[in-house]
Amino acid sequence: MPLSQQPDPMTSDGPTSVRSDRVGAVRRLANRSFRQKVGRFLAEGPQSVREAVRCQPHSIDEVFVIEDAGPAVQKIVSLAHEVGVRVTSVPEPVLLAMTETVHPQGIAAVCSFLPEPVPAELLASARLVVALHEVRDPGNAGTILRTADAAGADGVIFVGDSVDPYNGKCVRSTAGSLFHVPFTRCADLAELAGLAAGALQVWAASGDAADELSGLGEQGLLAQPTLWLFGNEAHGLPPDTPADRRVAIPIFGNAESLNLSAAAAVCLYASAFAQRVADAGPISPRPGGPTTA
Numbered sequence: 001m002p003l004s005q006q007p008d009p010m011t012s013d014g015p016t017s018v019r020s021d022r023v024g025a026v027r028r029l030a031n032r033s034f035r036q037k038v039g040r041f042l043a044e045g046p047q048s049v050r051e052a053v054r055c056q057p058h059s060i061d062e063v064f065v066i067e068d069a070g071p072a073v074q075k076i077v078s079l080a081h082e083v084g085v086r087v088t089s090v091p092e093p094v095l096l097a098m099t100e101t102v103h104p105q106g107i108a109a110v111c112s113f114l115p116e117p118v119p120a121e122l123l124a125s126a127r128l129v130v131a132l133h134e135v136r137d138p139g140n141a142g143t144i145l146r147t148a149d150a151a152g153a154d155g156v157i158f159v160g161d162s163v164d165p166y167n168g169k170c171v172r173s174t175a176g177s178l179f180h181v182p183f184t185r186c187a188d189l190a191e192l193a194g195l196a197a198g199a200l201q202v203w204a205a206s207g208d209a210a211d212e213l214s215g216l217g218e219q220g221l222l223a224q225p226t227l228w229l230f231g232n233e234a235h236g237l238p239p240d241t242p243a244d245r246r247v248a249i250p251i252f253g254n255a256e257s258l259n260l261s262a263a264a265a266v267c268l269y270a271s272a273f274a275q276r277v278a279d280a281g282p283i284s285p286r287p288g289g290p291t292t293a
Helices: 021-030 032-038 046-055 071-082 092-098 119-124 138-150 168-174 189-196 213-218 260-278
Strands: 040-044 060-066 087-090 107-112 128-133 155-159 183-186 201-205 226-230 245-248
Touching: 021 032, 021 040, 021 092, 021 107, 032 040, 040 046, 040 168, 046 060, 046 071, 046 107, 046 168, 060 071, 060 092, 071 087, 071 107, 087 092, 092 107, 119 155, 119 183, 119 189, 128 138, 128 189, 128 260, 138 155, 138 168, 138 260, 155 189, 183 189, 189 226, 201 260, 213 245, 213 260, 226 260
Parallel strands: 060 087, 128 155, 128 226, 155 183, 201 226, 201 245
Antiparallel strands: 040 107, 060 107
16 A cells, blocks of 8 residues: 555554554654654653644644643643644553653643745844754754754754754753744755855854954954854864854863853853844843753
């Protein structure tokens, strides 16, 4: 039977048992090749599911919730009903069989892949974009996407053989920001730099660069529209990375370096603050603060 005529494994039967085909199919979303085959991914936990329901309800195939969910999860279920999202109640062992985490906190959602903008279109009107080249750690990638969201960046671009943004750990690390910030992919750095030319200054984060971030801020350069490039956790960016400037974050203490996601946070917020000051408007962030979520 042709694939187009075969039953969809995601909807073929009810998730009544941990051994059902449908539960198995949801569990297989942990596999990248299966995600690409069916065009779906799994969002686990209240934060991710809430933001999916709130911001991208059209992307949700189905929300699965345990039968005795607490008040916080029930609020998400109520919102899902309001916007017409399908919700299915399942026993807790069934939800655990679907998910990667040991404690999915009572709720998960199967979502269709999100629309990805064309890189050229994203860059044409952007003021702050982050690109990740060959970044392999899904926790780092997800945290940087979350930071980009918090800093008000216009998008995130995954370059080359970077981690799949729909990787389960990456999705969880975004804490819902995956459903806020446009993200897309680009084949290589040369193509990306060509697309950014004339629209944004391209700055490559590098630990051994001559230019330091603090000095560039004093010169007023941070306020310009910027594409920040960050490289692989172990090797950084290639020496021949096409960039207008290579930039280092000064280390004032004894640490050898910063974690990739911490370095990205410093750079993105430096740009975000400078751009807002240059706009001559008050910096009025949404109330919030450090969180371990």
